Amino acid sequence: GGSGNRIIKTNHGDWWHRTLSPDGTDGKWEVVSPLDASTGLIYRSPHEIVPSSGQGMGGGSNDGDAMDVDGDSGGEGGDSGGEGGAGSAGRGRGKPSPDQLEASGGECYELLSRYLRHGFASSLPTASSDQPLVLIERSYNPPPIRQKCLEVLFEEMDVPSTFLARDAVMACYAVGRSTGTVVDVGHSGTAVTPVYDGYVENRAILRSPIGGAAMDESILHLLDGLYRDKRSKQTTTKADPNVPPYVMPLYQVRNRKARGSGAGQCRRSDAMHREARMYVARTAKEFGLAAAVAGFGYALPPPDGSDDPAAIPTGAAAHLAAEEAARIRAQYANAPKAPFDLPDGTVVDLPVVDRFDASEIMFGRDVGSAKRREEATEKARKKLDEVIAASEGLVNDEDEDDDHDGGEDMGSLSASGLRCVKTKDAAAKSRGRRQPYVRIVRRCVPYLSGQIGELTSASIPTMVCDAAFKCDRDQQPQLLGNVVLAGGGACLGPNDSSFPDRLRDEVEAIIHTHTPGWRVKVLSPDRRERSYCSWLGGSIMASIGMFHDFWITRKEYDEYGP
Secondary structure (H helix, E strand, C coil): CEECCEEECCCCCHHHHCCCCCCCCCCCCECCCCCCCCCCCCCCCHHHCCCCCCCCCCCCCCCCCEEECCCCCCCCHHHHHHHHCCCCCCCCCCCCCHHHHHHHHCHHHHHHHHHHHHHHHHCCCCCCCCCCEEEEECCCCCHHHHHHHHHHHHHHCCCCEEEEEEHHHHHHHHCCCCCEEEEEECCCCEEEEEEECCEECHHHCEEECCCHHHHHHHHHHHHHHHHHHHHHCCCCCCCCCCCCCCCCCHHHHHHHHHHCCCCCCCCCCHHHHHHHHHHHHHHHHHCCCCCECCCCCCCCCCCCCCCCHHHCCCCHHHHHHHHHHHHHHHHHHCCCCEEEECCCCCEEEECHHHHHHHHHHHHCCCHHHHHHHHHHHHHHHHHHHHHHHHHHHHHHCCCCCHHHCCCCEEEEECCCCCEEEECCCHHHHHHHHCCCHHHHHHHHHHHHCCCCCEECCCCHHHHHHHHHHCCCHHHHHHHHHCEEEECHHHCCECCCCHHHHHHHHHHHHHHCCCCCCCCCCEECCCHHHHCCHHHHHHHHHHCCHHHHHHCEEHHHHHHHCC
16 A cells, blocks of 8 residues: 555554554555556556546555655655555546546556565665566566566666566476476466476466455355354344444454444445455465365365256266265364454354365366356456457557657667667657557557457366467477466465365366376475465576576666667
């Protein structure tokens, strides 16, 4: 979260445990992120920028924990309006003016530079101008956004040299491989990326909107149900009728206690309230109490409408699988429950089967799991279509030729992948390096239209097989023989091998239906290192002696541009 030029320092989730203003509200603070929720990229969609009367979420903060990251004491007027208004302004009020586009479009890159500056100031014992920087990016990041990130690094962070690494390639390096199918289970979704000889196979990237956030939603729904059941069994007549019928985050519990009984719900803004509630669910998941991966053969029970033909397994193999799933569930039905303390002191008991059910959204082939994945995928497609339509509309309004924008003569590519920009003078060359927001949108449209990874509603094992089968036939045995598991969403228990073993068994079950001889091997660090697997690979790559030949230096940037 931030406002103007300031970033709030948070310790142990304190951001969600208290309000940000002394009056018990959040004031003008809002949740912002440099990433676009629809694309997962550092990109600001034109449909998020609408004409307004200067209402923004920026503003000063009297909080003593606020940290000045830009060297001045507060946000300037121009920054405060654009900084916090990322998700606050309404939609559908007409097209923004060119000035509004340029003022608000680059907000995500302003946030990127401020986050990097905050990271250097708070976590790294060095200035950004003293050390080269390896920046790990998504494997499907379009070249225009890569160029803009280079501009931020050199123009604003003043790094001496940098290298933009693909996260899937770095994950392979972390387990000692240069070829493999990388399964990255992140917070906002899952990406399956084939890597062959250190290069990403872009045509075979598959993405799913199912990740850690989807599991958190399931866990929060489970906690709400257990909380309501617990309250319904309490027959005391002194129960407060104003208590909300859901799990209250800690800030809400504190506010209600401070104001006494009958104080109402004491809610923050919708975005803050939602994130505070999701923090409770995420805590239960990370403690291993609310989510775990069951063994191969486990499946969710059929829905209540068992007479639905879609819910009835057909064929002998399907009946056997259903019987095996029922037998496995029966083994865990009477297992000890895991107690979890909610912020208001209520203790709920989490059954083992419910913990397994939370992760089945990633593996399950049952009707319920498939339906939830399809709904999430359809929602993500609609959002992406809105972004593409708004971006294409902006392109159609522009009459400038993309290849001659700014009067530049585009030369040949250099060894580092930078294109030489031939301009008449140094001033024009400096102006040409700074890409306007409209130019970035114009150049991103072809990639947004289908080249940033195909959205799918398939389960993770099916995504692994589909991604490998999109590659050449001679590559498939190596890709399936080296499946790399990475990402914080893959850190589920009950032990280190639970997720890899389930993934291997599920992938082999799919492959062996037509190719019995192939073997699948899943490689992954232990759960403590799985969440930053790409960082491990980047550190390994940067420590190699010959890597200094791959740096993009400041001299190359000044000569060729981004």
